[in-house]
Amino acid sequence: TSAHPPTATRTTCGYCGVGCALDVVTRNGEVTAVLPARDGPVNQGHACVKGRFAHGYLTSPERLTRPLLRRDGRLEAIGWDEALGEVARGLRKVIDTGGPDAVAAISSARATNEENYLVQKFMRVVVGTNNVDNCSRLCHSPSAAGLTASFGLSGGTDTFDDVERSDCLLVVGANPVEAHPVVGARLLRRVLHGAKLVVADPRAVGLALHADVHLRPRPGTNVALFHGLAHVLLAEGLADEGFLRERATGLPELAELLDDYPPDRVADLTGVPAADLVAAARLYGRARQPAIVYGLGVTEHLHGTDGVRSLANLAILRGAVGTDRGHGVNPLRGQNNVQGASDMGALPDLLPGYGKVTDPAVRSRAEAVWGAPVPARPGLRIPDMFAAARAGNLRALWVIGEDVCATDPDTNQVARALDTCPLVICNELFLSETARHADIVLPAASWLEKDGTFVNFDRRFQRVRPGVPPPGEARTDFEIVHAVATAMGIDIGCPTPAEALAECGRVAPVFAGLSHDRLERDGAIPWPCPDPGRPGEAKLYKERFATPDGRAHLAVSPYLPPGEQPDDDYPLILVTGRRWAHYNSGSMTRRGGNLTLDPIDFLDLNPDDALRYEVHDGLPLIVESRHGRARLIARVSEQTAPGQVFCSFHFPASGVNRLTSDHADTVTSCPEYKVTAVRVAVP
Numbered sequence: 001t002s003a004h005p006p007t008a009t010r011t012t013c014g015y016c017g018v019g020c021a022l023d024v025v026t027r028n029g030e031v032t033a034v035l036p037a038r039d040g041p042v043n044q045g046h047a048c049v050k051g052r053f054a055h056g057y058l059t060s061p062e063r064l065t066r067p068l069l070r071r072d073g074r075l076e077a078i079g080w081d082e083a084l085g086e087v088a089r090g091l092r093k094v095i096d097t098g099g100p101d102a103v104a105a106i107s108s109a110r111a112t113n114e115e116n117y118l119v120q121k122f123m124r125v126v127v128g129t130n131n132v133d134n135c136s137r138l139c140h141s142p143s144a145a146g147l148t149a150s151f152g153l154s155g156g157t158d159t160f161d162d163v164e165r166s167d168c169l170l171v172v173g174a175n176p177v178e179a180h181p182v183v184g185a186r187l188l189r190r191v192l193h194g195a196k197l198v199v200a201d202p203r204a205v206g207l208a209l210h211a212d213v214h215l216r217p218r219p220g221t222n223v224a225l226f227h228g229l230a231h232v233l234l235a236e237g238l239a240d241e242g243f244l245r246e247r248a249t250g251l252p253e254l255a256e257l258l259d260d261y262p263p264d265r266v267a268d269l270t271g272v273p274a275a276d277l278v279a280a281a282r283l284y285g286r287a288r289q290p291a292i293v294y295g296l297g298v299t300e301h302l303h304g305t306d307g308v309r310s311l312a313n314l315a316i317l318r319g320a321v322g323t324d325r326g327h328g329v330n331p332l333r334g335q336n337n338v339q340g341a342s343d344m345g346a347l348p349d350l351l352p353g354y355g356k357v358t359d360p361a362v363r364s365r366a367e368a369v370w371g372a373p374v375p376a377r378p379g380l381r382i383p384d385m386f387a388a389a390r391a392g393n394l395r396a397l398w399v400i401g402e403d404v405c406a407t408d409p410d411t412n413q414v415a416r417a418l419d420t421c422p423l424v425i426c427n428e429l430f431l432s433e434t435a436r437h438a439d440i441v442l443p444a445a446s447w448l449e450k451d452g453t454f455v456n457f458d459r460r461f462q463r464v465r466p467g468v469p470p471p472g473e474a475r476t477d478f479e480i481v482h483a484v485a486t487a488m489g490i491d492i493g494c495p496t497p498a499e500a501l502a503e504c505g506r507v508a509p510v511f512a513g514l515s516h517d518r519l520e521r522d523g524a525i526p527w528p529c530p531d532p533g534r535p536g537e538a539k540l541y542k543e544r545f546a547t548p549d550g551r552a553h554l555a556v557s558p559y560l561p562p563g564e565q566p567d568d569d570y571p572l573i574l575v576t577g578r579r580w581a582h583y584n585s586g587s588m589t590r591r592g593g594n595l596t597l598d599p600i601d602f603l604d605l606n607p608d609d610a611l612r613y614e615v616h617d618g619l620p621l622i623v624e625s626r627h628g629r630a631r632l633i634a635r636v637s638e639q640t641a642p643g644q645v646f647c648s649f650h651f652p653a654s655g656v657n658r659l660t661s662d663h664a665d666t667v668t669s670c671p672e673y674k675v676t677a678v679r680v681a682v683p
């Protein structure tokens with residue numbers, strides 16, 4: 001019946017980092033449709049199959065609706081009062097016996113900015129440790145480190161509207177047609193209107209079909225590829241000498257390094273033909289306003305930060321960043337709020353707004369707002385938390401919205417860490433792989449049930465509004481963190497999300513001009529936004545770079561090989577990534593209509609390899625690495641290069657992340673998901 005007319009609530013998509021504005025249509029308390037907003041600042045009336053159709057999970061009978069407590073090895077439903085008492089007593093006991101650094105928390109992009117702000121404040125003020133990290137550790141932490149070192153701030157340099165004005169797009173290590181479909185469509189539209197396109201990716205991703213040049217480097221050789229492109233820019237006089245003289249540093253040192261990367265040598269290192277390399281460099285080097293867009297194919301490597309910085313070198317050499325002669329360097333963030341989780345200081349070494357915890361001036365500003373001391377010693381990163389748990393040094397871990405047992409690398413070791421840790425608390429929508437290892441599971445609200453803000457991949461704050469209430473007794477992460485602090489006898493402040501964002505602006509001047517009221521009035525606002533009377537900065541560095549000397553810094557990092565190479569025992573390189581209908585561990589997209597679009601996980605093999613291993617479409621396979629074993633179904637695909645295989649991580653039952661290694665970026669500890677040596681066998 002239509003007891004109530006339908007209502008529409010404007011919110012921001014909780015899947016990928018594009019940040020599409022969506023209108024959630026509800027009737028009688030249930031979501032009946034999710035529609036792309038015509039006036040959405042990024043999506044302009046479009047949305048993809050995830051944002052539009054993957055909302056059936058809201059009413060899944062598998063949703064957690066009551067807290068769970070492990071008793072005699074089994075998780076049993078209990079009430080909130082008992083659950084909060086157990087959490088508070090457990091944390092207090094660990095702090096009293098092991099000290100604050102025996103506790104850690106993993107926050108995530110599933111949480112709003114306000115929730116991430118509250119989580120890091122809880123850890124620093126209530127617990128007294130910097131042991132807080134978020135899932136950007138596993139994806140774009142090399143972007144934050146690399147872009148900060150090159151330009152001064154951790155975000156992308158330009159807006160997507162700028163990128164779409166470019167006459168030459170260099171898309172590297174990204175498959176936006178599937179992973180960020182609305183951006184993929186906008187890039188394609190630009191190419192169809194005449195922009196040149198260079199795609200650098202080992203796979204023949206969707207955009208590669210439309211590329212003027214498709215570079216297919218062997219996985220793990222990005223730094224050599226970028227140096228090869230830079231070598232050609234310098235050798236052919238395509239660098240912007242005036243920009244380099246006035247606004248950059250490091251050219252003599254880089255030029256000396258690049259002498260070692262002529263196209264023929266780079267062809268040997270990467271497998272990319274020298275002629276293709278030269279053609280790509282000329283397209284980028286001769287364009288009027290080139291732009292770089294990149295994804296996890298750049299960051300998820302042993303030398304991911306070197307990759308980001310070497311890629312940024314190209315924009316600096318061309319004077320195509322911070323000027324009207326180009327549209328910079330722009331990471332495509334994988335998850336909805338992975339930018340915001342880091343912006344809010346859910347990081348072991350940085351406070352909200354990226355001030356270092358080791359800096360006394362930064363700490364004292366936060367201490368003045370919080371009325372409590374902030375620990376000066378940087379905390380543990382996510383992989384170090386697991387290692388500390390396995391070693392018996394970490395005795396309580398709170399995981400908020402991240403299925404670490406499905407999505408982190410070498411998941412056998414992650415599970416062992418959780419099983420060793422005496423107290424594991426987990427905020428979750430479903431009984432995920434991680435929740436199965438927890439001692440206390442707290443039922444959480446999803447993005448369609450929350451109030452707050454997200455930051456998308458081009459640094460825009462946008463409002464998140466609840467279309468429906470959470471089911472049963474489930475609560476938002478904001479409410480849960482508050483309730484735990486109260487149960488521990490501490491008033492953490494920030495009674496509402498709006499007040500949390502306002503307080504964040506007092507801790508981090510870069511956000512001081514933002515407020516919920518302003519976002520209601522003005523719509524999306526990019527950061528930096530220090531002044532409530534002025535718009536945020538959409539394009540960065542027009543006057544000066546945010547580095548201490550105000551200049552862009554060219555990086556001088558030699559190419560170093562990846563952590564694993566194929567050999568006789570493990571002759572194939574596995575690359576993992578996303579497919580179009582699903583999102584991350586698939587916990588939401590697999591519980592609804594999207595499962596009929598993309599029902600199982602496949603291992604893509606090149607036809608040559610399929611012939612060699614006598615494999616055909618649909619054949620069940622065992623895939624083995626040095627770290628573990630997974631089961632997948634074969635799919636023969638020209639998209640994948642000979643000697644390489646590809647699969648997603650959307651189906652935890654396949655066990656794909658049992659295969660991946662613990663090799664990680666030497667600067668940020670981001671896992672090397674993109675290079676794992678494997679073999680396949682028919683069971």
Ligand code: SF4
Pocket residue numbers: 013014015016017018019020043046047048049050051052180181182183
């Ligand atoms: Fe937009 Fe990404 Fe959501 Fe798709 S998943 S609707 S592209 S924000």
